[in-house]
Amino acid sequence: MNLILKSTINKKRREFDTLSTGKTIPGALLDNVTEFRDVPYIQDGDRAHMLDIYSPICHAEQVSVIVNIHGGGLIMGNKEFNRHFCLSLCNHGFLVFSIEYRLCPETTVFGQLQDIAAAMNYIDKMIPKFKGKPGIVHMVGDSAGAFLALYTAAIQRNPMLARTAGVRPSYLEIQSMALISGMFYTTRKDSIGLFLPKALYGEGYKKHPFYPFLDPSVPAVGLSLPPCMLITSKKDKLCGYTKDLAAALNRCGTPCKLKNYGDDPHLYHAFCVFEPELPESRMVIHDICLYFREN
Numbered sequence: 494m495n496l497i498l499k500s501t502i503n504k505k506r507r508e509f510d511t512l513s514t515g516k517t518i519p520g521a522l523l524d525n526v527t528e529f530r531d532v533p534y535i536q537d538g539d540r541a542h543m544l545d546i547y548s549p550i551c552h553a554e555q556v557s558v559i560v561n562i563h564g565g566g567l568i569m570g571n572k573e574f575n576r577h578f579c580l581s582l583c584n585h586g587f588l589v590f591s592i593e594y595r596l597c598p599e600t601t602v603f604g605q606l607q608d609i610a611a612a613m614n615y616i617d618k619m620i621p622k623f624k625g626k627p628g629i630v631h632m633v634g635d636s637a638g639a640f641l642a643l644y645t646a647a648i649q650r651n652p653m654l655a656r657t658a659g660v661r662p663s664y665l666e667i668q669s670m671a672l673i674s675g676m677f678y679t680t681r682k683d684s685i686g687l688f689l690p691k692a693l694y695g696e697g698y699k700k701h702p703f704y705p706f707l708d709p710s711v712p713a714v715g716l717s718l719p720p721c722m723l724i725t726s727k728k729d730k731l732c733g734y735t736k737d738l739a740a741a742l743n744r745c746g747t748p749c750k751l752k753n754y755g756d757d758p759h760l761y762h763a764f765c766v767f768e769p770e771l772p773e774s775r776m777v778i779h780d781i782c783l784y785f786r787e788n
Contacts, residue, residue: 498692502598506569513574519770522580525550534592534615535608541595544612545572547583548623557785558625560616560667561591562609562645564636564763566676566685567693568597575635577769578778582633585782588625590616594641598692602641602679603703606660609645613663629668631785635763636731639675643709643718646670651717657703669788671722671781674763677734680707710741720748722784724777726764727756748788752780 527548535542563575572591579589594608620627634642648655649662680686690698725735742749754760765774
């Protein structure tokens, strides 16, 4: 990796980490939730192999489970940034697991997918201990997290994709997904596709057998997905990606619900994760929870 790209990635990581540490959580969100932070899902001492658990305090019956995957362009980000968002989901009565994973270019996207599979296998063992409904989960991801959620589900449901990616999928079934401002297309000739692929997939990535499937519009991917809620807004810089994926899923016949939350300037990329206290963000979170209950 060239020095300019490495310097740019390190700068963006520092900026993102500053955003994460400066976020304030309303006390009311904490009253009904028990948090377990930095729980290792792989016992190797790596902070990238930890997760957070958000458990509703008062629930006599088994509750549905959400797995959250944070964003950050696959090269930065952390689960702490999504804490407010996850607390909000938990306050709607869900048991929430929020996964950390290794970042590129220290690993590749395929390494990230293997991290998530390992985390999900650990979550499967933890669900009964927290009175969650066993065997199935819903998954939510924002930006790069939406990309990883999409391919986690596709690889789980399509053995050919799993073999081609070289990833052993989790046996914990993903029942439905909410994908927020997804960074779905990483190899197009745009600002993402011209800048990031070597950092994400390594040198010679075009020769990798999984390369044809890095376009999620191809039927092999679209047909391998569970029901999806796709979330965007007109000011979302990746709005076009979400619309393109929605069109592809409709062509495949994969159940898909596209939600476009308007063109107000403050409804920018992944706004419901960046600013969960906005009225529109609370509406998105409510809609996600309703979608999961119906699917």
